[in-house]
Amino acid sequence: MLTIKMKNFKPLNSHQIGIKIRNKIVKNINKEDIVILDFEDVDFCTDSFIQQLTLILKEEIGLEEFKKKIKFKNLNDFIKDLIKGKLYIMLKPLPNKS
Amino acid sequence: MKQINITDEISFDNMLNLMQTFQNVNSQLEIYFGNTFARPSGVAILSSMLYNHKDKISIKYENQSDIQYLQRVNFFKNLDIEVLEDFKRHDASSNLLECNKIISDDDPHFIDEKLKTILESHLQNKQNLILGILLTTFEVTDNILEHSAGGNFKESDRKIPMPGFITAQYYNSYDNHIEIGISDFGKGIVNTLIQEYSNLSREEVLRKAFALNTSRYKKIMPTRGNGLAKLKEFVLISDGYIKCRTNEFLIIFNNDYPDGYIQKLEPIQGTHFDIKIGCYNNIDTKPIFNADFTDYEDDDFDDFFTN
Numbered sequence: 001m002l003t004i005k006m007k008n009f010k011p012l013n014s015h016q017i018g019i020k021i022r023n024k025i026v027k028n029i030n031k032e033d034i035v036i037l038d039f040e041d042v043d044f045c046t047d048s049f050i051q052q053l054t055l056i057l058k059e060e061i062g063l064e065e066f067k068k069k070i071k072f073k074n075l076n077d078f079i080k081d082l083i084k085g086k087l088y089i090m091l092k093p094l095p096n097k098s
Numbered sequence: 099m100k101q102i103n104i105t106d107e108i109s110f111d112n113m114l115n116l117m118q119t120f121q122n123v124n125s126q127l128e129i130y131f132g133n134t135f136a137r138p139s140g141v142a143i144l145s146s147m148l149y150n151h152k153d154k155i156s157i158k159y160e161n162q163s164d165i166q167y168l169q170r171v172n173f174f175k176n177l178d179i180e181v182l183e184d185f186k187r188h189d190a191s192s193n194l195l196e197c198n199k200i201i202s203d204d205d206p207h208f209i210d211e212k213l214k215t216i217l218e219s220h221l222q223n224k225q226n227l228i229l230g231i232l233l234t235t236f237e238v239t240d241n242i243l244e245h246s247a248g249g250n251f252k253e254s255d256r257k258i259p260m261p262g263f264i265t266a267q268y269y270n271s272y273d274n275h276i277e278i279g280i281s282d283f284g285k286g287i288v289n290t291l292i293q294e295y296s297n298l299s300r301e302e303v304l305r306k307a308f309a310l311n312t313s314r315y316k317k318i319m320p321t322r323g324n325g326l327a328k329l330k331e332f333v334l335i336s337d338g339y340i341k342c343r344t345n346e347f348l349i350i351f352n353n354d355y356p357d358g359y360i361q362k363l364e365p366i367q368g369t370h371f372d373i374k375i376g377c378y379n380n381i382d383t384k385p386i387f388n389a390d391f392t393d394y395e396d397d398d399f400d401d402f403f404t405n
Contacts, residue, residue, distance in 0.1 A: 010210065011206060011207060011209065011210040011236065013206055013209070013210075013236040013239075013240060014203065014206075014236075014240045014243070015240075016203055016243075016256060017203075036404065043229075044229055044232065044233060046233055046236050046237055046240070046325075047233075047237070047324050047325070047328065047387065048237065048240060048324075048325065067401065067402070070402070071402065071403065071404040072402055072403050072404070073403070073404050073405070075403065078229060078383075078387070078388075080403070081384060081388035082387065082388050083399075083402070084388070084394070084398075084399050085388050087399045087402055088394055088398075088399075091399075
């Protein structure tokens, strides 16, 4: 399991920071069973940043791999909502609710 | 030697009017400062304009008080002009964000640090408002760096040859608001986007820049390019305004012109913003910065989160 501490990359304000973390994930995804993106002590991040860790990352590793291996942790309400918005675009149409 | 007198308020409009004066200047410049009043956008624009000439500038003034505000915002320091400081500089002003030079990816930290401290000291309970101001400032600042070679989905340390400048002041007297000035001498918004939107007129491209998903990389990443659209929405909800001068246009957004009022003027270099954000009320930032929550249930994505 690989845990990436997002606070080490603050401020999470741009595509460029997102690209750095995304590249780290892509480099390690085949070696790890799961990659945790830990947002502890992160208050906020920009839309530009989070696009790299959702939409672009999915393009690179595929949706199934993303669903199986990428987990977001310690999110405040703002960041959680931001990520949900991107996941929604990523997963259209919505998963069936049973 | 060319002499320039700055005796009116250092404001967005006045500094833009001066811009022609600075173009094609190759001689030494003597600048006389005769006014104590300056706004953030004016300081940012003047910094951008003078940076190119900084090795040729000498300054004149009659009273120390005429330049004190400029000293406090680090205006002269940014231009490597040494001026004796005849006042006590406090470590942290409670309402003034000094003028910051933006050259590389390492620079925008001040937003998460000093600007956040200023906002928290004045707007303690308005967490969403603080968040919105920080996010929009990050997005607009990032646009300055996007003028560099970076941004094309490659890992790179972006560095631009001509710095951009950003400064801000919180005003809590009769009109509770923050003003943010941002200025750079890049290609300009329209010139940056026109190739990607060659089917649109230049005026339409400018309008489109403030709409969602507008980017010169739209073919690679269609959801990219939301910074200015979110800035606009946030500013309008706060009852503030955006004035943006870029290429041959001035565009203004306020509640009288939510879709933008455009004036065609002389072409100029760069992009220059005067942004006012009203701070009377907290703002629900969810619809602006997050998704449309009517389309899915709260627990639709629980598989992606872990405790």
